[in-house]
Amino acid sequence: NAGVTQTPKFQVLKTGQSMTLQCAQDMNHEYMSWYRQDPGMGLRLIHYSVGAGITDQGEVPNGYNVSRSTTEDFPLRLLSAAPSQTSVYFCASSYRSGQNTGELFFGEGSRLTVL
């Protein structure tokens, strides 16, 4: 059981470049989300989705786009990377019932550096 899979694990970009962080889960979870982790700030929610075709903004959505065309995949797009987007990104998912308990299943993270 793969769980939540994120790719790539590491990426270096130049300012202004674009890229997509991939996230896939094989647990048939309806809820998926992206967080960024920065030193001293914990995890902050970027975007989330409660099902295919439905997305919404979190706490820090600027500079990021998402889409949810299938239940399994939830890619995060950086349209024009900035040094402020240097961070570790985590994808997390949960069952619909998990929305009441809050238990999230996390990927291993993607470390992004923007020069």
Add this chain to the structure above:
Amino acid sequence: GDSVTQMEGPVTLSEEAFLTINCTYTATGYPSLFWYVQYPGEGLQLLLKATKADDKGSNKGFEATYRKETTSFHLEKGSVQVSDSAVYFCALRGTGRRALTFGSGTRLQVQP
């Protein structure tokens, strides 16, 4: 809005010492409370949770009690091991909300 405050780390302990990591929260209504653990190079894993006041969550020797009167959810373990070295995050899910709000994390280092 909702917020979670954790004690700053790192916390350095010797093996078999008693651990307390403080967590307090601000939220309306009756949030659910969680502790997540992040081992080096890995994603976060749920350690324990409590969904209503006075509930005690427990797992792997760790415990935390949901105290509504003090808005706290402190993590405790009676005897830590080197393998407990990790970053611990306190989190809450507010009433009617889908996403979790995380604290800033507390790094625990256990020395043999």
